[in-house]
Amino acid sequence: MLKQRWDTIGIWAVLLFMPAPILIVAAASFSHDGYIQFPAGELSLRWYGEFLTDARWLRALLVSLGLAIAGAVLSTAAAFLAALAVTRRQSAFTRYFEVAVMTPLLFPHAALGVAMLSLLMMIGGYGTFAGLLLVHCIITLPYAYRPISVSLRKLDREMEEASMSMGARNWYTFWHVTLPLVRPGIITALLFSFILSFDEVTVTMFLVGPFITTLPVETYSFIQESGTPVVAAISTVLVVITLLLVILLERLVGLEFFVEPDRK
Amino acid sequence: MSLTDQAFKKKMHGPGREVWGRVLLLAPAMVLLGLFCVSVVQLIASSFIEEGRLSLSLYTDFFSRADYRDIFLRTIRVSMLVAALCVLLGYPVAYAMWRYKGNRSHLMILIILPWLVSIVVRTYGWMVILGPKGLINEFLAWAGLVERPVRMMFNTTGVVVGLVHILIPFMIISILSVMLHLDRRLEEASASLGARSYHTFFRVTLPLTVPGIITGTMLVYLMSTGAIVTPVLLGGVRDRMMGTQMYQEVIQTFNFQKASMLAFLLLLAGLAVVLPLQMLERKLSRFMDQRGS
Known part of the structure; x- marks a missing residue:
């Protein structure tokens, strides 16, 4: 009885606490003054108007979307190819590789930001789209690698063997047997790295230049400069894009991946 | 083959x-x-290089200044506090989610969506809540409880509140993923042998979920030491953290070497906590394997 009540309280705490700041920003974005007031002020869409008519924001939005799409595709492709090579044959090298590919996760983001800045200073690409893209690929690679390697490990090799023993060519087997079976892993990797890249700010803020910036970084600088409530409208747009992708992920493959155990 | x-x-x-x-x-x-x-x-x-020669001067300069030492120690202190709060608040949530009978997927969205939304957005959300013209102060003023706005941000309190909210999904997800792969029968066995429910929890469930707590603590601590956006926006200029300092060295003074030194210190501060925890986790799992077999 008592336990049941605690469970309910716990659930309600999650329901209220976790999305609260996001919901409050969304509510503020529709108010005329951009702040929540008691009693409620008048409603307006003026902040959305300001967002959509300012080239500064639209350019940053386009950069963010382009970066997230290209970054997700490239790092998922790199992760998929590597996972194919590694999960097929276990050796000392592959074990080192699996540890190495996860190492960037042990880096505090601020340190990662400085490291990436020193990299771009050395090889060129500071303040360019290509430079940002390279860095986003480096930081999303571990997130793309994990779901793919999990689904490749779960893959029943006998399915491939059956296909090949019935005379199917390698490419046919790959395209019609292997690929469909690891599709959940690939979709998770794509969407997960898209979201991470689209919302990334701590590393990216070291790398943006005067000619290129992303929407989260531009929003951050804007909050520091003046911070008119147009921020609330932009935030709401960022939340809606993330929400749509999370729902897509849930519908396509489910969210169970996030609570998969680390080791088998 | x-x-x-x-x-x-x-x-x-x-x-x-x-x-x-x-x-x-x-x-x-x-x-x-x-x-x-x-x-x-x-x-x-x-x-480690100054004017073309190997030198430790960046490090000795750093530790000889009291204000820098403060920043370094504050970063570690705040991160440990944030990690501890995330365990205390996150564990019951993970536990409740684990025992939830309905569609867990809907609860998962409530954790995962805020987790994936940009840190800028979530920090701004806390500015709207805690700020001098924010939700709480507007409410208190409207209810006639306070004369002047209560100061809830631009200090360490604001940073801790923001970081706990931003990082707690790492903790909840780490603990929940261990719980979901526990054998429910262990709890049932304990209960059927007459153990009281709190006994079952402290002697069976909690020890078995310690690996999840360790993983979550490592992640939260690392993310917290490397945070920039939240300490800047909610902490203001006074109570700086390492991330803030590094960003200033790069953006305002273009001192990359100093920023690199700070980054390496941050890395060491991270490893100093993460490596012992990893060792503990490995020992623990070996211990439990032995007990189990």
């Missing part, structure tokens, strides 16, 4: 091509990892 590998090998005409195939498959990821390694080596090296 399995049947497929043999067939694969035969079709690829000999072992040489197969090895090259694997190298080609690994190439893109290896390039990315290689560049990452280069950047880390460059970072560490540049923090």
Whole structure:
């Protein structure tokens, strides 16, 4: 009885606490003054108007979307190819590789930001789209690698063997047997790295230049400069894009991946 | 070697091509990892070189200044506090989610969506809640409880509140993923042998979920030491953290060497906590395997 009540309280705490700041920003974005007031002020869409008519924001939005799409595709492709090579044959090298590919996760983001800045200073690409893209690929690679390697490990090799023993060519087997079976892993990797890249700010803020910036970084600088409530409208747009992708992920493959155990 | 590998090998005409195939498959990821390694080596090296010579002066300068020491220690202190609060608040949530009978997927969205939304957005949310013209102060003023706005941000309190909310999903997800792969029968066995429910919890469930707590603590601590956006926006200029300082060195004074030195210190501060925790986790799992078998 008592336990049941605690469970309910716990659930309600999650329901209220976790999305609260996001919901409050969304509510503020529709108010005329951009702040929540008691009693409620008048409603307006003026902040959305300001967002959509300012080239500064639209350019940053386009950069963010382009970066997230290209970054997700490239790092998922790199992760998929590597996972194919590694999960097929276990050796000392592959074990080192699996540890190495996860190492960037042990880096505090601020340190990662400085490291990436020193990299771009050395090889060129500071303040360019290509430079940002390279860095986003480096930081999303571990997130793309994990779901793919999990689904490749779960893959029943006998399915491939059956296909090949019935005379199917390698490419046919790959395209019609292997690929469909690891599709959940690939979709998770794509969407997960898209979201991470689209919302990334701590590393990216070291790398943006005067000619290129992303929407989260531009929003951050804007909050520091003046911070008119147009921020609330932009935030709401960022939340809606993330929400749509999370729902897509849930519908396509489910969210169970996030609570998969680390080791088998 | 399995049947497929043999067939694969035969079709690829000999072992040489197969090895090259694997190298080609690994190439893109290896390039990315290689560049990452280069950047880390460059970072560490540049923090030890001054005017072309090997030198520790950046480090000795740093530790000889009281305000810098404060920043370093504050970062570690705040991160430990944030990690501890995330355990205390996150564990019951994970526990409730684990026992939830309905569709867990809906609860998962409530954790995962805020987790994936940009840190800027979530921090701004807390500014709207805690700020001098924010939700809480507007409410208190409207209710006639306070004369002047209560100061809830631009201090360490604001930073801790923001970081706990931003990082707690890491903790909840780490603990929940351990719980979901627990054998429910262990709890039932304990209960059927007459153990009280709190006894079952403290003697069975909690010890078995310690690995989840350890993983979550590592992640939260690391993320917290490396945070910039939340300490700047909610902490203001006074109570700075390492991330804030590094960003200032780069953006305002263009002092990359100093920023590299700070980054390396941050890395060491992270490893100093993460490596012992990892060792503990490994020991624990070996211990439980022995007890289990």
